[in-house]
Amino acid sequence: xxxxxxxxxxxxxxxxxxxFIFRGNHKKKLILLASSYIFYMWWNPVFILLIIxxxxxxxxxxxxxxxxxxxxxxxxxxxxxxxxxxxxxxxxKYFGFFQMNMLFLLKMFGHDPNWTTLNIxxxxxxxxxxxxxxxxxxxxxxxxxxxxxxALDFSLFVSFFPQxxxxxxxxxxxxxxxxxxxxxxxFNRYALLMIIRGVFKKVIIAxxxxxxxxxVFNSPHSWNSVVIWMAxxxxxxxxxxxxxxxxxxxIGIADILGYKLMLNFNxxxxxxxxxxxxxxxxxxxxxxxRDYLYIPLGGNRSGTWGMYRNLTITMLLGGLWHGxxxxxxxxxxxxxxxxxxxxxxxxxxxxxxxxxxxxxxxYKLMSWAIMQYWVLLTWIPFRVQKTRDMLFCIKKFMFFDFxxxxxxxxLASSSMGMFSVLFFIFMFAILHLFSYFCGSLDKKIDNLKxxxxxxxxVVIGVVFFxxxxxxxxxxxxxxx
Amino acid sequence: MVFRGHMISKKxxxxxxxxxxxxxxxxxxxxxxxxxxxxxxxxxxxxxxxCNASQEMKPDTVFFGSSVIMSGxxxxxxxxxxxxxxxxxGSPEQSCAEAMIISNNLPSSVRNVYxxxxxxELANIKFIQIIYPNLNSIIMYGYKFSRNIINVFxxxxxxxxxxxxxxxxxxxxxxxxxLKHAGSVLMRNLLRKDLNLKSAARDLYFxxxxxxxxxxxxxxxxxxxxxSKQSDRECYKxxxxxxxxxxxxxxxxxxxxxxxxxxxxxxxxxVRINNRDKxxxxxxxxxxxxxxxxxxxxxxxxxxxxxxxxxxxxxHLTKEGSMILTKKIVADLEKE
Numbered sequence: 001x002x003x004x005x006x007x008x009x010x011x012x013x014x015x016x017x018x019x020f021i022f023r024g025n026h027k028k029k030l031i032l033l034a035s036s037y038i039f040y041m042w043w044n045p046v047f048i049l050l051i052i053x054x055x056x057x058x059x060x061x062x063x064x065x066x067x068x069x070x071x072x073x074x075x076x077x078x079x080x081x082x083x084x085x086x087x088x089x090x091x092x093k094y095f096g097f098f099q100m101n102m103l104f105l106l107k108m109f110g111h112d113p114n115w116t117t118l119n120i121x122x123x124x125x126x127x128x129x130x131x132x133x134x135x136x137x138x139x140x141x142x143x144x145x146x147x148x149x150x151a152l153d154f155s156l157f158v159s160f161f162p163q164x165x166x167x168x169x170x171x172x173x174x175x176x177x178x179x180x181x182x183x184x185x186x187f188n189r190y191a192l193l194m195i196i197r198g199v200f201k202k203v204i205i206a207x208x209x210x211x212x213x214x215x216v217f218n219s220p221h222s223w224n225s226v227v228i229w230m231a232x233x234x235x236x237x238x239x240x241x242x243x244x245x246x247x248x249x250x251i252g253i254a255d256i257l258g259y260k261l262m263l264n265f266n267x268x269x270x271x272x273x274x275x276x277x278x279x280x281x282x283x284x285x286x287x288x289x290r291d292y293l294y295i296p297l298g299g300n301r302s303g304t305w306g307m308y309r310n311l312t313i314t315m316l317l318g319g320l321w322h323g324x325x326x327x328x329x330x331x332x333x334x335x336x337x338x339x340x341x342x343x344x345x346x347x348x349x350x351x352x353x354x355x356x357x358x359x360x361x362x363y364k365l366m367s368w369a370i371m372q373y374w375v376l377l378t379w380i381p382f383r384v385q386k387t388r389d390m391l392f393c394i395k396k397f398m399f400f401d402f403x404x405x406x407x408x409x410x411l412a413s414s415s416m417g418m419f420s421v422l423f424f425i426f427m428f429a430i431l432h433l434f435s436y437f438c439g440s441l442d443k444k445i446d447n448l449k450x451x452x453x454x455x456x457x458v459v460i461g462v463v464f465f466x467x468x469x470x471x472x473x474x475x476x477x478x479x480x
Numbered sequence: 481m482v483f484r485g486h487m488i489s490k491k492x493x494x495x496x497x498x499x500x501x502x503x504x505x506x507x508x509x510x511x512x513x514x515x516x517x518x519x520x521x522x523x524x525x526x527x528x529x530x531c532n533a534s535q536e537m538k539p540d541t542v543f544f545g546s547s548v549i550m551s552g553x554x555x556x557x558x559x560x561x562x563x564x565x566x567x568x569x570g571s572p573e574q575s576c577a578e579a580m581i582i583s584n585n586l587p588s589s590v591r592n593v594y595x596x597x598x599x600x601e602l603a604n605i606k607f608i609q610i611i612y613p614n615l616n617s618i619i620m621y622g623y624k625f626s627r628n629i630i631n632v633f634x635x636x637x638x639x640x641x642x643x644x645x646x647x648x649x650x651x652x653x654x655x656x657x658x659l660k661h662a663g664s665v666l667m668r669n670l671l672r673k674d675l676n677l678k679s680a681a682r683d684l685y686f687x688x689x690x691x692x693x694x695x696x697x698x699x700x701x702x703x704x705x706x707x708s709k710q711s712d713r714e715c716y717k718x719x720x721x722x723x724x725x726x727x728x729x730x731x732x733x734x735x736x737x738x739x740x741x742x743x744x745x746x747x748x749x750x751v752r753i754n755n756r757d758k759x760x761x762x763x764x765x766x767x768x769x770x771x772x773x774x775x776x777x778x779x780x781x782x783x784x785x786x787x788x789x790x791x792x793x794x795x796h797l798t799k800e801g802s803m804i805l806t807k808k809i810v811a812d813l814e815k816e
Contacts (some may be wrong), residue, residue: 185486419663461502
């Protein structure tokens with residue numbers, strides 16, 4: 001069920017009505033849990049069993065961890081949780097990938113085992129909720145978090161529908177305390193504007209420019225560098241608007257339901273270095289990887305080479321988290337290279353005592369341009385999965401061919417929609433720059449005096465009508 | 481405002497209502513926006529305007545067909561040689577179903593209608609269909625549909641009839657693609673300086689955008705691309721629906737004393753290299769079937785008129801090709 005469909009609207013109205021009718025926190029949480037399960041089952045009812053499995057395992061392991069004093073037994077319990085959650089994730093997400101690679105290796109050495117390939121369906125949001133439950137168990141194991149004794153609260157924490165299928169990855173420490181207080185619906189204008197912002201990003205920007213990138217990347221060999229660059233810029237905007245749009249809608253809906261979710265994006269395309277980028281892009285995942293992978297591996301305390309090793313492992317696994325494929329691993333590797341390169345550069349600047357340069361405008365601008373060039377480059381393996389196509393796109397991207405011939409290629413046809421693509425890129429650039437220099441537009445609108453916020457809402461309504469695409473596209477991050 | 485313990489801010493409700501008002505306002509103004517914007521199917525608007533304002537022009541003959549006749553028949557030459565007033569009302573991907581709707585809106589001065597299709601177009605299922613952007617434009621620009629036409633579509637293509645019967649608001653909402661079309665038209669005007677897109681949209685006599693030569697290799701690629709989309713090339717057979725649509729159109733036109741003629745356009749010999757004899761035999765028997773009913777006034781068969789050198793691609797004619805075709809039409813009409 002997509003957030004911006006009529007079916008979701010009906011679902012949400014029924015949910016709100018029930019929350020109005022029933023009083024008492026327990027009943028409200030039961031309604032929310034039931035609605036979260038229905039929301040998930042709308043896609044495929046069978047896979048609710050996976051969420052229930054994950055919930056049951058971590059709830060009981062959490063309770064046992066609280067009682068258990070023996071460190072070895074506690075470790076065994078933690079390993080059980082890791083095996084349960086990661087086993088499920090590995091089976092559904094990576095089994096096909098491992099099998100395919102194993103088969104390739106065996107064939108290379110002259111063996112053909114004649115395996116039957118399993119066609120495993122990837123359950124929506126599995127990477128998100130397994131990480132969420134894992135973080136709970138690890139925190140309880142580390143005694144950083146008190147065990148949750150309410151099965152209802154824990155189940156709702158795992159399956160809370162606004163963020164269930166595409167994040168933000170909520171921490172138990174942030175969410176469980178909110179469930180203790182009686183939730184009150186809070187219909188406030190800011191939440192509405194947050195939802196509008198998310199829908200605008202996803203539907204008006206991302207969905208309207210996605211077709212151009214799809215056409216170019218599905219068969220890139222007939223295009224020159226200008227078109228490859230343009231398609232890449234489209235995907236660069238599309239993936240940000242698609243994913244951050246989902247997060248914005250999730251935050252807005254949760255706010256109306258009376259719960260606060262963390263911010264998942266903070267204008268990542270204004271970052272000037274890789275470290276800054278990962279503090280702004282998919283913040284909930286970056287922090288998860290930092291707290292539960294990078295730091296346990298030794299973090300910055302393992303010496304220079306150890307730190308680089310930890311960074312590489314973290315980013316490679318971060319890439320693999322996104323999808324079972326070598327292209328995602330390459331994506332992670334490229335980000336690891338950037339992070340290591342940046343640390344080397346910082347050390348180099350320190351040695352040469354050039355740190356003062358960081359405040360010079362031209363340095364800032366150049367570092368932004370280099371960072372965004374790298375981000376654009378990393379999106380190629382993320383978007384183009386076939387090796388031959390990917391290499392071609394990388395070549396055309398990095399070694400500009402100076403072929404400016406654009407006519408006669410069908411770019412102006414309505415199916416490619418080059419004009420509308422340029423229009424939406426321009427619209428995105430303006431809005432993004434505005435939000436960077438003047439603060440987010442939704443807050444600005446909310447703070448306007450008198451009738452102005454409502455005039456803005458009327459304009460938004462007109463824009464939605466005019467530019468809402470005819471076909472629905474699912475969120476990209478649903479596949480992770 | 482607190483309701484049963486829950487917070488409902490007035491600002492939230494007013495903002496939500498303002499968004500809904502904005503949506504409704506969009507719906508209200510969009511019809512006017514649609515009429516003003518350039519679009520890939522705006523030729524329908526110019527055709528309808530010409531039909532509605534034809535008191536002085538009084539056309540007596542019209543040619544219907546796809547982009548092949550837009551650049552294939554020069555009505556200026558036809559008019560000067562025969563002293564008649566004919567219009568070339570071809571439009572991109574125009575099917576016979578579209579021709580039927582346009583013919584319902586023609587001025588009363590029209591006495592002869594020529595539907596002009598290649599053998600492939602005549603046999604294609606698209607003959608009785610209308611691609612959605614075209615149908616949307618036909619409805620949005622205000623073409624009239626007589627009861628007879630709806631009944632014919634009900635029998636021959638019920639899905640099309642159902643689509644036409646939908647309320648105008650449904651077409652208005654779907655018609656937002658026109659914004660993208662407007663951008664594409666603007667972009668194409670910028671990028672394709674070699675084409676006269678204004679003429680292609682507005683000209684009533686020879687709506688020619690240009691004769692773009694693709695070179696031998698490009699031409700071959702276009703032919704191969706075209707052939708890969710064609711399913712059965714071994715046997716030539718007209719659908720019953722296609723045949724019936726022609727007959728029904730002839731009957732409807734006959735009620736107002738208008739004659740329907742079928743003009744088979746030249747076929748590029750390169751698109752039917754195999755089994756040419758078998759094709760000719762089957763094609764002739766299909767044409768005989770059409771003739772046999774006696775509903776069509778005349779059938780002009782030019783499918784063997786031109787050699788491959790007169791084609792830009794699989795079906796569109798070169799400038800020389802279009803001149804030969806036009807002269808042939810003039811000569812044949814002169815005989816009558």
